[in-house]
Amino acid sequence: MNRGFNISFQKKCIVVTGGNRGIGYAFTRAVAAAGANVAVIYRSSSNAEEVTERIGKEFGVKTKAYKCDVSDTDLVIKTMKQIDEELGPITGLIANAGVSVVKPALELTHDDFKYVYDVNVFGVFNTCRAVAKLWIGRKQSGSIVITSSMSSQIINQTAQNTALTQVFYNSSKGAVSNLAKGLAAEWAPHGIRVNALSPGYVNTDQTAGMDKSIRDHQAHNIPLRRFAEPHEMTGQAILLLSDHASYMTGGEYFVDGGQLIW
Numbered sequence: 001m002n003r004g005f006n007i008s009f010q011k012k013c014i015v016v017t018g019g020n021r022g023i024g025y026a027f028t029r030a031v032a033a034a035g036a037n038v039a040v041i042y043r044s045s046s047n048a049e050e051v052t053e054r055i056g057k058e059f060g061v062k063t064k065a066y067k068c069d070v071s072d073t074d075l076v077i078k079t080m081k082q083i084d085e086e087l088g089p090i091t092g093l094i095a096n097a098g099v100s101v102v103k104p105a106l107e108l109t110h111d112d113f114k115y116v117y118d119v120n121v122f123g124v125f126n127t128c129r130a131v132a133k134l135w136i137g138r139k140q141s142g143s144i145v146i147t148s149s150m151s152s153q154i155i156n157q158t159a160q161n162t163a164l165t166q167v168f169y170n171s172s173k174g175a176v177s178n179l180a181k182g183l184a185a186e187w188a189p190h191g192i193r194v195n196a197l198s199p200g201y202v203n204t205d206q207t208a209g210m211d212k213s214i215r216d217h218q219a220h221n222i223p224l225r226r227f228a229e230p231h232e233m234t235g236q237a238i239l240l241l242s243d244h245a246s247y248m249t250g251g252e253y254f255v256d257g258g259q260l261i262w
């Protein structure tokens with residue numbers, strides 16, 4: 001007899017924005033390993049198609065990469081329809097694409113604001129709404145996971161009592177965590193669950209750009225004393241996408257090595 005806690009996404013189709021690298025890549029692998037067809041949305045990486053195709057072959061599922069800027073409303077709607085026809089019907093979304101600008105507040109520009117908020121807030125909204133429209137149109141329930149950040153709650157540090165200067169990033173994550181609650185409230189009557197998964201520090205391109213001394217300081221202050229690897233975010237995402245989370249909506253789930261204890 002097989003024992004254990006099993007989650008299968010066979011016959012499911014899950015969209016992962018930013019699914020070609022970093023945390024998103026780990027999400028793509030994890031849902032493919034669980035049996036789902038996976039559509040990866042990316043912005044410009046030249047190897048996204050190849051990376052996505054390789055995951056499909058590895059796990060014997062259909063995968064395809066779609067070049068689509070999440071801040072482009074019309075393109076997002078068109079892309080979701082295309083995914084729905086080619087790999088779908090879409091059953092889940094991980095709205096994960098996100099960007100940051102690290103600069104002192106006194107130097108930030110309106111263009112910096114638009115760059116960060118267009119992806120982290122409006123882009124998330126765009127992708128969630130496009131999928132919700134498809135689902136509500138055919139009376140289908142579904143689950144959406146938004147990658148926010150523990151930065152929705154704190155100001156990150158580079159040293160004791162010294163801010164990592166990224167106020168647009170942190171405030172955008174505060175906004176998107178609240179957006180998750182608002183969408184959860186509006187769409188609960190349609191059977192659509194929306195939750196935020198908020199990572200702590202994870203080893204990806206986003207954090208690799210920081211000086212080693214900063215990363216060492218940050219790691220030292222995490223109760224588990226280290227950054228996470230991207231795959232350590234996937235258990236929570238898979239749970240939230242699955243029917244085991246049928247009573248979970250409007251929540252923000254921190255996967256942060258205990259950082260928010262402090």
Ligand SMILES: NC(=O)c1ccc[n+]([C@@H]2O[C@H](COP(=O)([O-])OP(=O)(O)OC[C@H]3O[C@@H](n4cnc5c(N)ncnc54)[C@H](OP(=O)(O)O)[C@@H]3O)[C@@H](O)[C@H]2O)c1
Pocket residue numbers: 017018019020021022023024041042043044045048068069070071096097098099119123147148149150198199200201202203204205206207
């Ligand atoms: N790394 C961390 O420590 C950490 C901590 C907390 C939260 N997070 C959040 O986790 C998510 C993933 O972070 P990560 O570190 O894995 O990031 P990453 O390695 O920098 O990858 C970012 C991904 O987002 C995609 N993307 C960016 N702008 C886009 C746009 N306009 N349209 C479509 N796709 C776009 C990128 O596509 P291309 O490859 O085509 O550029 C890439 O796949 C983000 O929301 C981030 O804020 C990260």
